[in-house]
Amino acid sequence: MTQTTLQDIVIVGGGTAGWMTAAALSRLLQNKYRIRLVESDEISTIGVGESTIPMIRLFNHVLGINEDEFVRETKATFKLGIEFEDWNRVGERYMHGFGKFGRDLGTVEFFHYWLRAHLAGRAPDLERYSINRLAARASKFMRPTDEVKDSPLSDIVYAFHLDAGLYARYLRKYAEAHGVVRTEGKIVDVRQRAGDGHVASVVLENGDAIAGDLFIDCSGFRGLLIEQTLQTGFEDWSHWLPCDRAWAVPCELASDLLPYTRATARPAGWQWRIGLQHRTGNGHVYSSRHMSDDEAAAILMRSLDGKPLAEPRLLRFTAGRRNKAWNKNVVAIGLSSGFLEPLESTSIYLIQSGIQRLISLFPDAGFDAADIDEYNRQGDFEIERIRDFIILHYHATERADTPFWNHVRTMEIPETLRRKIDMFRSHGRVVRENNELFTEIGWQQVLHGQGVRPRAAHPLAGLLDDAQLADFLGTTERVVGKCVEVMPSHKEFVAAVAKAGR
Ligand SMILES: Cc1cc2nc3c(=O)[nH]c(=O)nc-3n(C[C@H](O)[C@H](O)[C@H](O)COP(=O)(O)OP(=O)(O)OC[C@H]3O[C@@H](n4cnc5c(N)ncnc54)[C@H](O)[C@@H]3O)c2cc1C
Known part of the structure; x- marks a missing residue:
């Protein structure tokens, strides 16, 4: 043939x-x-x-792009995760940090040991065991290094704002x-x-x-x-994701250069803030069934961190x-x-x-139709799992303060998402199917951050006795904390990369 x-x-x-x-x-x-x-x-x-996710680094690598040059040319900053504010309840915040949590300890993942201690009231927030999340809180950044063996400094996982x-x-x-x-x-x-x-x-x-x-x-x-x-x-x-419009506007940079994206819930949607080298990008995503364009624009414009640098632009989507x-x-x-x-x-x-x-x-x-079908099948699977993850942020909430939040909290959700939530409620487990994009710990952070609570910890997290568990968690927390102390500020790091090209 x-x-x-x-x-x-x-x-x-x-x-x-x-x-x-x-x-x-x-x-x-x-x-x-x-x-x-x-x-x-x-x-x-x-x-x-x-705002990107860490996979973009693989794209750059395949293209043979020099990362420092890329950062300079796109006025990029580094991103360690996303902070969600007011999503579960007004006044609460949590972060979805990239990368690993804690240390490996054999039988079950770190999250389950933490969960066991946390459910017993004997462990602080999950954040204390993540180099990404702690560094983000402290506005610090560096690329991962293997200089110290088994150090959390080798676990830093990042993307870019560009x-x-x-x-x-x-x-x-x-x-x-x-x-x-x-x-x-x-x-x-x-x-x-x-x-x-x-x-x-x-x-x-x-x-x-x-x-x-x-x-x-x-x-x-x-x-x-x-x-x-x-x-x-x-x-x-749109019956699951009713937001269908966004106002976008850049503004002058705030004094601090945050190494994470901020996503703040609003009465009928949410607002993003993304700090670049030369400006902050802002946008207000909202449901036009629940809020007028004028009100949405006003909310965005009055919550900017600096002077607007352009007129806001309205974007429509489904x-x-x-x-x-x-x-x-x-x-x-x-x-x-x-x-x-x-x-x-x-x-x-x-x-x-x-x-x-x-x-x-x-x-x-x-x-050949077989190739085309396979392309579509893989793509459908991928986007549907990402869709579920996004729906989770809206649906798993205690907010009942506006018609929008009442709608998303009480709506029917896809069966695939329902199963994930039920599994987590049982013993904090997340099963990642077929290499779906978001990792177990990504789901666990958002499920926990949105207030979903497991009934019990993974039974095998009980393989450690209480003293061993306390020692393991305590040492991990101390080591992660010490590592963050030695990291430079994000602002300094970006300035050094930008300067190196001059
Ligand atoms: C509110 C909002 C916020 C977003 N934020 C993020 C984010 O933080 N992170 C992220 O990963 N993604 C984000 N996205 C998505 C991201 O913007 C898009 O995925 C990305 O820009 C790709 O757009 P595109 O190239 O497909 O389309 P477009 O940017 O719309 O480009 C279309 C191109 O087609 C050309 N074209 C169209 N019609 C014709 C014609 N008749 N003849 C010739 N040329 C034509 C146009 O000239 C243009 O060059 C966001 C999107 C929205 C709406």
């Missing part, structure tokens, strides 16, 4: 998704394919998307240097092949047609190819996913494939994971 390789790849859209895809394909396909990217200066990119516009520009430079050809122009028509309906070319306003074998739709919410042309359909999740992210010869990556609000900063990661899956299931010109 002969195999026909495809030749021409056309990426539609030059936002974060388009340029991440262009950069990755230009590197990984080694100039064996022609890659073109079409974007319109008339249609602006979404321009937000500033300027989305600068990031797209940085990746564009990279992709063009690796052979991607950019065409500026507004696509006004899409031609399909007779017979199978595959996209044959996109037609620009000036009449030029750009033909391709594989099209990657990175055109944002409009889904120019995947939806407007192929009418793939969308599964709407939570959900495309019925098929890959349909015929079109693969939707980025906002065209679906959207989950940025509560756990997962959209840029989902772009990365879409690219990764495309590479592993890369088609030839035959576009």
Whole structure:
């Protein structure tokens, strides 16, 4: 049997998704394919998307990007986790820190030993055993080091806060240097092949047609190819995630440079604060069924840490996913494939994971249905588990102070999430299926932070007697605390990286 390789790849859209895809394909396909990217200066990119998760470091690594240069070019800061304020009850806060908690001790995970002591009133907050969370509280940061054997300093796990516009520009430079050809122009028509309906070319306003074998739709919410042309359909999740709008505005930097994202619950949604080197990014995500645009804007503007640097921008969206992210010869990556609000900063990661899956299931010109189905199956699983995690933050709450919180607290939730909550309520266990994105300890932190309490600890945490348990937890807490003491401040660390490039 002969195999026909495809030749021409056309990426539609030059936002974060388009340029991440262009950069990755230009590197990984080694100039064996022609890659073109079409974007319109008339249609602006979404321009937000500033908080990431640690997987972005793998993306940088695959691209061979120098991290210090990346931090300088995107005005990035470092991120150790996300702080949630007022989510379970007004006045309460907790953090979802990346990385490990405590130390390994054989039979069960650290969390279960802690839980046993905590349920007996003999252990402080979980935070005291996490290098990420303690360092975040102290506004400290350094990259992990193996200099001291078995030290929590080797467990630091981080991501970045970055300027989305600068990031797209940085990746564009990279992709063009690796052979991607950019065409500026507004696509006004899409031609399909007779017979199978595959996209044959996109037609620009000036009449030029750009033909391709594989099209990657990175055109944002409009889904120019995947939806407007192929009418793939969308599964709407707004009954679980009613927030459908956001106001976004940058403001002057506050004096402290926090190494974490702040997510503060509001009467009908929540507000983000993300400190970059040159400004703070802010946004108020809310449900338009429960709050007017004017009220939402007013809440955001009166809670800024510094002077606004622009007029606030209104963004509209619907939570959900495309019925098929890959349909015929079109693969939707980025906002065209679906959207989950940025509560756990997962959209840029989902772009990365879409690219990764495309590479592993890369088609030839035959576009085998088995490959396409597998791509869609894996993507559906991944985004549905992330969706559940985000719903958890809303649903597991004691808040009953507004119609919005009453709605999310009492709504029906997906069965998959119900099972996770029930398992945790039983003995604090979380079962991570098929490499789903968030780790056991990620779920455990949020479940605990949102006030869900296990009835009992893991029975095998009782393998240690009380004295052994107290000794183990006490030593761990002291060691983590000492490690944080020696870390530099986040502000100093960022300044040193920025200065090194001058
Ligand atoms: C309120 C909000 C906050 C967010 N915060 C985060 C966050 O903290 N972390 C995170 O990971 N993600 C976040 N995201 C998501 C993140 O912004 C997006 O995943 C990311 O920017 C990718 O967008 P995109 O490239 O798919 O689309 P866009 O940025 O919309 O780009 C679309 C591109 O398509 C082009 N285009 C469209 N139509 C045409 C046409 N007819 N002809 C030619 N070109 C065309 C446009 O010119 C543009 O270049 C957030 C999103 C929202 C809405």
